Amino acid sequence: MRTVSEHRFDGEGGDSLAVSISEVMKEDYGLYVWPCGICLGEYVWQQRHRFAGATVIELGAGTGLPGIVAAKVGARVILTDYKLYPEVFENMRKTCDLNNVECEIQGLTWGEWDENLLAMKHPRFVLGADVLYDSKDFDDLFATVSYFLANNPDATFITSYECRSGHRSIEFLMGKWKLCCTKLVDVCDILPPLKQCAISSSILIAEIKSIRPGV
Numbered sequence: 001m002r003t004v005s006e007h008r009f010d011g012e013g014g015d016s017l018a019v020s021i022s023e024v025m026k027e028d029y030g031l032y033v034w035p036c037g038i039c040l041g042e043y044v045w046q047q048r049h050r051f052a053g054a055t056v057i058e059l060g061a062g063t064g065l066p067g068i069v070a071a072k073v074g075a076r077v078i079l080t081d082y083k084l085y086p087e088v089f090e091n092m093r094k095t096c097d098l099n100n101v102e103c104e105i106q107g108l109t110w111g112e113w114d115e116n117l118l119a120m121k122h123p124r125f126v127l128g129a130d131v132l133y134d135s136k137d138f139d140d141l142f143a144t145v146s147y148f149l150a151n152n153p154d155a156t157f158i159t160s161y162e163c164r165s166g167h168r169s170i171e172f173l174m175g176k177w178k179l180c181c182t183k184l185v186d187v188c189d190i191l192p193p194l195k196q197c198a199i200s201s202s203i204l205i206a207e208i209k210s211i212r213p214g215v
């Protein structure tokens, strides 16, 4: 069953944004909005001055809420997800149409290099909402993130994740891939009260950079 969820973002100066997201009620992880997507979407909105005119790649985008917010505030956005997931791409396309944004949509499986990935312009921001949930994928995810950040000292990976487990393996892999966390935000400190009520889990947002920017 397909539904459309509505997401509202309010600014202190009275400006606001409404985003519609197409969702399909199936078990596939990429077909509905996860709490981490809502939190990262809010973070992008609150940090919107950083995104205007920037190139953004969203990894494991699923329904793509953070990427769509970035596109609405003026970023050039590539929404990506696991390559063999046509229904997710079809759903992303519907969401782009609903919001009148022209995001590029690409298959990108973490840890795999193909012509599409090598042709992508290196982004200013890599976004990933709830992409750290299965520890067997962490190494591949960080390999891809490290590739995008390595040659760009300004490039930042911004990820929202639930505090489930696996912290030790994340720290180890960050070291392995020469990445470091430059900012850690508890979403309780940034979410407006109405959104806080809807989020029952403990979610953090990390900003991550490469420590080998010249490589």
Ligand SMILES: C[S@@+](CC[C@H](N)C(=O)[O-])C[C@H]1O[C@@H](n2cnc3c(N)ncnc32)[C@H](O)[C@@H]1O
Pocket (backbone or CB within 6 Å): 029, 030, 031, 032, 033, 034, 035, 036, 037, 038, 059, 060, 061, 062, 063, 064, 081, 082, 083, 085, 108, 109, 110, 128, 129, 130, 131, 133, 137, 140
């Ligand atoms: C928990 S869902 C989060 C979806 C969306 N970011 C959100 O927060 O609503 C994880 C997403 O990562 C994608 N994913 C999982 N493993 C992947 C891989 N190896 N390569 C690329 N994408 C992957 C899934 O298809 C799914 O869309």
